[in-house]
Amino acid sequence: MGIGMQPTEQDGEIFLLVIDETYGGDEGTYAEDSERYRFGLQSEFGIDFEEANIGPGFDIPAFLTILATTTVPLWSLILGAFFLGKPINENLDAWHAIGKRLRQFFKRPVVLSRNGAAVIAVEAVFEDIGGTPKSLRLCSYRVGHIGDIARLKEAGASQEISAAPPTLNLGLVWHIFEIEADGIMFRVGVDGKATEIIRLR
Numbered sequence: 001m002g003i004g005m006q007p008t009e010q011d012g013e014i015f016l017l018v019i020d021e022t023y024g025g026d027e028g029t030y031a032e033d034s035e036r037y038r039f040g041l042q043s044e045f046g047i048d049f050e051e052a053n054i055g056p057g058f059d060i061p062a063f064l065t066i067l068a069t070t071t072v073p074l075w076s077l078i079l080g081a082f083f084l085g086k087p088i089n090e091n092l093d094a095w096h097a098i099g100k101r102l103r104q105f106f107k108r109p110v111v112l113s114r115n116g117a118a119v120i121a122v123e124a125v126f127e128d129i130g131g132t133p134k135s136l137r138l139c140s141y142r143v144g145h146i147g148d149i150a151r152l153k154e155a156g157a158s159q160e161i162s163a164a165p166p167t168l169n170l171g172l173v174w175h176i177f178e179i180e181a182d183g184i185m186f187r188v189g190v191d192g193k194a195t196e197i198i199r200l201r
Helices: 030-045 074-081 091-103 113-130 149-155 167-172
Strands: 015-019 052-055 061-066 109-111 136-145 173-182 184-191 194-199
Touching: 015 113, 015 167, 030 061, 030 074, 074 091, 074 113, 074 136, 091 113, 109 113, 113 136, 113 173, 113 184, 113 194, 136 194, 149 184, 149 194
Parallel strands: none
Antiparallel strands: 015 061, 015 109, 052 061, 136 173, 173 184, 184 194
């Protein structure tokens, strides 16, 4: 996959990107340093990473992997129903299983697309209510400009459920979810590994 032909996260997939920490170092050795870093990621996590760029208008080099979710039964169906705004009353432990898989990468500077960010947002809701709810429903999803996560309360209400943003834009956006769990409405912001959550009602 070349940087100019980047895919966008599809239903059921989880895009995880690790920012290239060698970027901005010695220009003369950057290509070698970057490739060494990528091979190090592959060795550490046992999966392939491809070059990506998540900075529209300027470079934010990163390495993209698509996490396998086939080990979690019905995950694609659960995620599909979630983004259709349907109530989910079964298999809620699947969110924990995928979250555990995602968090093993969090020792690195990680950026997530929509589906991975949804997992982190749902886990934040579970933590806030102190366990797994009986029912979960997505009411809204959209992106905001990076740096605004501290202003989550000011984001305003929405009923829109947007598609995954282009991979190229991921370095400059954060994810905003409005999720209802057991009748409680939450707004959750996810920016890489950082999460903010507020109760709306």
